[in-house]
Amino acid sequence: MHTIRLIYTSDAREDLRYRDFITIMDTAAETNRERAITGILCYGGGQFLQALEGERLAVNALYHHIATDPRxxxxxxxxVEEISTRDFAEWSMKIVDWNDAVTAARQTVLLKHSGSRHFDPANMSGQQASAFLREVAAMERLLTD
Amino acid sequence: MHTIRLIYTSDAREDLRYRDFITIMDTAAETNRERAITGILCYGGGQFLQALEGERLAVNALYHHIATDPRxxxxxxxxVEEISTRDFAEWSMKIVDWNDAVTAARQTVLLKHSGSRHFDPANMSGQQASAFLREVAAMERLLTD
Amino acid sequence: MHTIRLIYTSDAREDLRYRDFITIMDTAAETNRERAITGILCYGGGQFLQALEGERLAVNALYHHIATDPRxxxxxxxxVEEISTRDFAEWSMKIVDWNDAVTAARQTVLLKHSGSRHFDPANMSGQQASAFLREVAAMERLLTD
Amino acid sequence: MHTIRLIYTSDAREDLRYRDFITIMDTAAETNRERAITGILCYGGGQFLQALEGERLAVNALYHHIATDPRxxxxxxxxVEEISTRDFAEWSMKIVDWNDAVTAARQTVLLKHSGSRHFDPANMSGQQASAFLREVAAMERLLTD
Amino acid sequence: MHTIRLIYTSDAREDLRYRDFITIMDTAAETNRERAITGILCYGGGQFLQALEGERLAVNALYHHIATDPRxxxxxxxxVEEISTRDFAEWSMKIVDWNDAVTAARQTVLLKHSGSRHFDPANMSGQQASAFLREVAAMERLLTD
Amino acid sequence: MHTIRLIYTSDAREDLRYRDFITIMDTAAETNRERAITGILCYGGGQFLQALEGERLAVNALYHHIATDPRxxxxxxxxVEEISTRDFAEWSMKIVDWNDAVTAARQTVLLKHSGSRHFDPANMSGQQASAFLREVAAMERLLTD
Amino acid sequence: MHTIRLIYTSDAREDLRYRDFITIMDTAAETNRERAITGILCYGGGQFLQALEGERLAVNALYHHIATDPRxxxxxxxxVEEISTRDFAEWSMKIVDWNDAVTAARQTVLLKHSGSRHFDPANMSGQQASAFLREVAAMERLLTD
Amino acid sequence: MHTIRLIYTSDAREDLRYRDFITIMDTAAETNRERAITGILCYGGGQFLQALEGERLAVNALYHHIATDPRxxxxxxxxVEEISTRDFAEWSMKIVDWNDAVTAARQTVLLKHSGSRHFDPANMSGQQASAFLREVAAMERLLTD
Amino acid sequence: MHTIRLIYTSDAREDLRYRDFITIMDTAAETNRERAITGILCYGGGQFLQALEGERLAVNALYHHIATDPRxxxxxxxxVEEISTRDFAEWSMKIVDWNDAVTAARQTVLLKHSGSRHFDPANMSGQQASAFLREVAAMERLLTD
Amino acid sequence: MHTIRLIYTSDAREDLRYRDFITIMDTAAETNRERAITGILCYGGGQFLQALEGERLAVNALYHHIATDPRxxxxxxxxVEEISTRDFAEWSMKIVDWNDAVTAARQTVLLKHSGSRHFDPANMSGQQASAFLREVAAMERLLTD
Ligand SMILES: Cc1cc2nc3c(=O)[nH]c(=O)nc-3n(C[C@H](O)[C@H](O)[C@H](O)COP(=O)(O)O)c2cc1C
Ligand SMILES: Cc1cc2nc3c(=O)[nH]c(=O)nc-3n(C[C@H](O)[C@H](O)[C@H](O)COP(=O)(O)O)c2cc1C
Ligand SMILES: Cc1cc2nc3c(=O)[nH]c(=O)nc-3n(C[C@H](O)[C@H](O)[C@H](O)COP(=O)(O)O)c2cc1C
Ligand SMILES: Cc1cc2nc3c(=O)[nH]c(=O)nc-3n(C[C@H](O)[C@H](O)[C@H](O)COP(=O)(O)O)c2cc1C
Ligand SMILES: Cc1cc2nc3c(=O)[nH]c(=O)nc-3n(C[C@H](O)[C@H](O)[C@H](O)COP(=O)(O)O)c2cc1C
Ligand SMILES: Cc1cc2nc3c(=O)[nH]c(=O)nc-3n(C[C@H](O)[C@H](O)[C@H](O)COP(=O)(O)O)c2cc1C
Ligand SMILES: Cc1cc2nc3c(=O)[nH]c(=O)nc-3n(C[C@H](O)[C@H](O)[C@H](O)COP(=O)(O)O)c2cc1C
Ligand SMILES: Cc1cc2nc3c(=O)[nH]c(=O)nc-3n(C[C@H](O)[C@H](O)[C@H](O)COP(=O)(O)O)c2cc1C
Ligand SMILES: Cc1cc2nc3c(=O)[nH]c(=O)nc-3n(C[C@H](O)[C@H](O)[C@H](O)COP(=O)(O)O)c2cc1C
Ligand SMILES: Cc1cc2nc3c(=O)[nH]c(=O)nc-3n(C[C@H](O)[C@H](O)[C@H](O)COP(=O)(O)O)c2cc1C
Known part of the structure; x- marks a missing residue:
């Protein structure tokens, strides 16, 4: 059995509304728990950036399923890399809305790991995306402590 | 621009015939050349193992297209890893039929990089698959020299 | 003289009861102390995961003896690796029942080092098992401090 | 799936004869081929030293079976270590009789990797045994080229 | 997209006055923010030392523009190096006037990273300039905390 | 004194003709020799890719002069990196016309170090450009041996 | 001049009494100070384990002298290794009687660095002995702080 | 420009008196400040050990001047090594009289970095001298904090 | 069991004659073979330099025996270091008389690994002696090939 | 005893003639041999670059003596660095006149290790000078083979 972490980015459907967002969150939290998948999903500026961690077959099945989601x-x-420890083990799926509260601290985190002050993951390298998500997770952990 | 190498495996449709195989080869050779994609594709025991190298957007677009191929x-x-040098730069797509000529040398290469003497990429780690494909490429280069 | 650490997993006999578990604990604590063997044993979901540290001959003798235990x-x-420092030096055998008190913290530790939220050591790599046991030991040390 | 290499040593039954040896060889060659197990087995001075490479479940099953062999x-x-490439991929089981032809070259190889000029694997470290077997394999490859 | 950090030094126009300095600061703060460029600019002894971080095209365009500035x-x-994390992410452009307040602490920082107690970046190596600017930034962060 | 290597790319003026190219070559060969600057210049598909090695002041002066060339x-x-050994020490300026003789070997070299089969240095990373120029130089050395 | 650390073990004469022990201590403290030798000496279960640090000639002279001591x-x-910093610089000779006060903490330290819960340095590797003595020294420093 | 650190030792003139020492200190403090030279000078047992940091030409000029000093x-x-950061940046010349106050702590520092309890730099290796001076500097910083 | 390599130097008795030398050689060759000890012994300018490889107890016993030899x-x-491979496995004891045939090649080897053109092992570091003996062994292997 | 390599550069007296050069060579060859000093001396464009290898006291004594030579x-x-192997062990002093035969190959070697095509060691870093001298030595070895 191989444990992997897959990070991808995508363009959100333009008319996506808060309600859709809540639905995704609810589904993800539930089905991921069953499949022992953990991760984090950032949404902002019409783009998604998501990390999925878990057993290789399960992560691939989920990813190919998500990839066909019309949203x-x-x-x-x-x-995609094989890992022996997960980065987001405590969350079935941590969802971070990058649209609201674009504080200075958040802008600095973005600039630190990309070429832009806007959330634009399609222009991040894999290494930047991975470091960015780890730092976002660290900020979220501070908030909930 | 990011250059990546993506390696995946899949199950071939059971009734796939030699003719289909030729068709895939022809398409791949032509369209990959246009998109500056290079790689290698092994077929054997009802499974595929393919490496796709190129610009990240192009490789992803091709992969998601291939993934829906009913064959x-x-x-x-x-x-999936960012690379600065490609491993298969001289081939738009090198196709290696692992069914015929399963010589002792080929079996040894398989055993060397996996837990099985049969071509069973779904049970290889990413690292094993990558080393296996590099060694297969080296053998092919010797044959054509 | 060679000091080694051997980690193995096994399937518990289905009808194993709490009483048997206590018996194992008592025997292990006593005989390991005599043989200068230290380690940790996790039990959960019908599986065992055990690390045995000590002199190579003693560890092998014990392991081959345990392996024939009908329980x-x-x-x-x-x-199996040669070590110059032990990880579990303070315990003749630390026994951790992973069935009770499957707290969120424990689930996170499992997910962090494996592909599953259930205790399923047969699907851990040697590296994952070793890191998992070290983290479990760290948690136990906190509890008893 | 995990590929491992397990190296063990044992004491041969005193009355073991050449005929028994041939029988072991025949069985090993055949059953290992089926289970995709590769390796090398040295016999000398009443001791065995064997390396078994393959899928973790298969190697463990075979090892525990061999361990009960009355011979x-x-x-x-x-x-025991997880590997991504095998060292003895070309042999289902290479058997090397260390009793005959104890040439100077062979004695030097023994001394180079152990504290003794006699074949005495029970006193080798895991690292010495592993380097010794690799060098023995290299010598055998030269002989058969 | 490539994120880079470019460090350069230059000779300030002799009659440069405080007013000019303020103008540069105002322009830089505004235009850099739009272009997602971050950095630090030291001025002292008639020389500038500036680090510009951001997307490669934007940094080059800005640098070539600045280079023709008659001031x-x-x-x-x-x-010039490709980076995955920025050193000065929190500042569109941090401006540090090295002329006033040449405290002992500041002199020590200069000596630590150069051959001179005067601010003389034209005689720093790239490595010295980069370490110097990071230490200056750390001092500024302390002041504003 | 600091020895550096600066690599840049640029867009050739559209109406640039062979004659202009010869003129650049003649100037470069002569003035670089005087300034102890060495390097390589590739031209293809309307773009230049040039490496300039030498004393930092001299390389910067030349680069800023070249940058204003209307061609x-x-x-x-x-x-831009400080070096202690040069890569192109034997050439005042080696000029390689990537337009003619776009052999298969050359295309492979391009693909190997970039995302494209066309000479498109503006989309190479610094690391890719540097490895590409070293491999081009190696090919040229073979031709002239 | 070469500074070395020599670690050796030996068997104490069976009838050694506390008085002899005191005599050794007194001699060592005085003569080592004169020769700038530092170190630590553990005694337990009829064995000695001693580290001697200092100038190579002096350490060798002392060691060969000690080696003939009938006690x-x-x-x-x-x-024996050349060192540039000493581990026991503050002690002419720190003497630790491992017989009395064999606390649980001490047993754990022994187990951590050897195959046995008894003080049995003849079965430690050089690396284990060295790590063990450093940890013993750390414990002694805590006691006297 | 190259920044270096040069460490040397010498024999003090036998009749050197405290007054001479003060004179050296005064000169050093003043002229080093002008030449941007920093460092530390230990005096003890008739020997000097000095580190000089700064621009290579300046350090060499000063060293060759000092070397002819009849004192x-x-x-x-x-x-002599090229450095990018200085160790003693805050001192034009820190002078440490190793004769007075030869505390136990000081003796331990000496033993830790040399074969002798006496200040005898002529028998230190370059690495020992450098580590010794850094530890002396750390002690001095503690005293003046 | 621990395999070690011990390197020591000593002063030969002044009146040592060729006959004594032969006697040592004969004894060493025979007794070392029995004890599985291998090594090399250089003699020159009244000094010996010897490497002894083998099981730790055996090497120590032999060394302490040799150390009392009146010659x-x-x-x-x-x-003294633990090794997993020996450097001189093919020789029970290779004896090299450094007095005769002090060729230029031999002098260069001496200079390369020491501060002197004369054979003066008492002034070699452990690292120099070890590299010197390895190079001497390589020269001897060439002679006998 | 410490073996070091010291590299220095100097300005030759303007009226130095070939005869003086021969005298230096003769002296160096003889006295260095006695002191077990080895090295290489380049002369060109009015500058010297010399490496002196040997025992630390001897090298320092010689260097300070040479430094006062009016030539x-x-x-x-x-x-200045402590070494365990010498680079120029086969030469008491190899003298290379960089004035005559300034072949293209020689110019390339200079450019490769410095910022200039002229022999100008005062502008080399220590690392460049050391690599340059090693490459010069390699060329000389080829010539005399
Ligand atoms: C950006 C994005 C991320 C998603 N992440 C997850 C996820 O982590 N887990 C999940 O089960 N579904 C996720 N979904 C929802 C799936 O695409 C899908 O709707 C869901 O699995 C339910 O599938 P079903 O309707 O076929 O049962 C995500 C959807 C989007 C658009
Ligand atoms: C295993 C496998 C590998 C393939 N590899 C490639 C490939 O490398 N490049 C390619 O263009 N098509 C490849 N194809 C074919 C594509 O799936 C698809 O048929 C082809 O791109 C033509 O697409 P179109 O019919 O939509 O134009 C592959 C198909 C299979 C089943
Ligand atoms: C999962 C498991 C772990 C065990 N661990 C140990 C152990 O660490 N030490 C031990 O002495 N016995 C251990 N035992 C018990 C042994 O198998 C065996 O019962 C015990 O050594 C007594 O052996 P005896 O009845 O032959 O004297 C373990 C048994 C099981 C099932
Ligand atoms: C030293 C030794 C090594 C052996 N190695 C193997 C082996 O590599 N593969 C194998 O199948 N049997 C090996 N055997 C034989 C097995 O122990 C056993 O006899 C064989 O697998 C047949 O098992 P069965 O009689 O239960 O079918 C070995 C036996 C010994 C004594
Ligand atoms: C030393 C120095 C540093 C400068 N740094 C910046 C900068 O970081 N960002 C910026 O936009 N302008 C900077 N400028 C100012 C630019 O050169 C230029 O004046 C400014 O971009 C406005 O350009 P414009 O007048 O062409 O619109 C700097 C000027 C100098 C002299
Ligand atoms: C792509 C390109 C590369 C050039 N490379 C060099 C060069 O390496 N050295 C050089 O002296 N001139 C080079 N030149 C030419 C310079 O831009 C300039 O024309 C030349 O130095 C003469 O300058 P001058 O006319 O001001 O004397 C290059 C020009 C171009 C367009
Ligand atoms: C285990 C052991 C350790 C010793 N350690 C030292 C020591 O560190 N320094 C020392 O001077 N003597 C030490 N001695 C004592 C010496 O063997 C010897 O008695 C002492 O140096 C006095 O020698 P002398 O009687 O020949 O003067 C030690 C003895 C033993 C048995
Ligand atoms: C051990 C020692 C260290 C010295 N260190 C310095 C120093 O760091 N800086 C300095 O300027 N002079 C130092 N001096 C003093 C110089 O040798 C010299 O006296 C001083 O630079 C004044 O030179 P002048 O008399 O030629 O002007 C030192 C002298 C000695 C003996
Ligand atoms: C420099 C030197 C090296 C020696 N090397 C060995 C050796 O490697 N093996 C050995 O058995 N004896 C060696 N000997 C000889 C022993 O010291 C001793 O004479 C020999 O082991 C016979 O011991 P015995 O007379 O007590 O039986 C060496 C002697 C000297 C002086
Ligand atoms: C550049 C240069 C390099 C020298 N190298 C050496 C050398 O390596 N060995 C040497 O003995 N003398 C060398 N000398 C000569 C010494 O400076 C000095 O003349 C020589 O050692 C004789 O010294 P004496 O006249 O005091 O006996 C060199 C001189 C110069 C100018």
């Missing part, structure tokens, strides 16, 4: 398009895998 | 199913990405 | 079957060695 | 006793595992 | 001359690039 | 535009520095 | 026998050097 | 002889350079 | 004095151990 | 001035040490 987004242009899925682009940024990195 | 195979259960696509499973084994690794 | 479990399908012993599978995950790793 | 030897005191099996002692020297090392 | 300085003899621009000399000390280093 | 090209959009100069973009890809990397 | 112990079977001196066995475990390691 | 010492037998100058012996222990190491 | 030399002032034995000084230069290094 | 050159402005001695500047570029590096």
């Amino acid at each position: 987004h398009s242009n899925c682009q895998v940024l990195s | 195979h199913s259960n696509c499973q990405v084994l690794s | 479990h079957s399908n012993c599978q060695v995950l790793s | 030897h006793s005191n099996c002692q595992v020297l090392s | 300085h001359s003899n621009c000399q690039v000390l280093s | 090209h535009s959009n100069c973009q520095v890809l990397s | 112990h026998s079977n001196c066995q050097v475990l390691s | 010492h002889s037998n100058c012996q350079v222990l190491s | 030399h004095s002032n034995c000084q151990v230069l290094s | 050159h001035s402005n001695c500047q040490v570029l590096s």
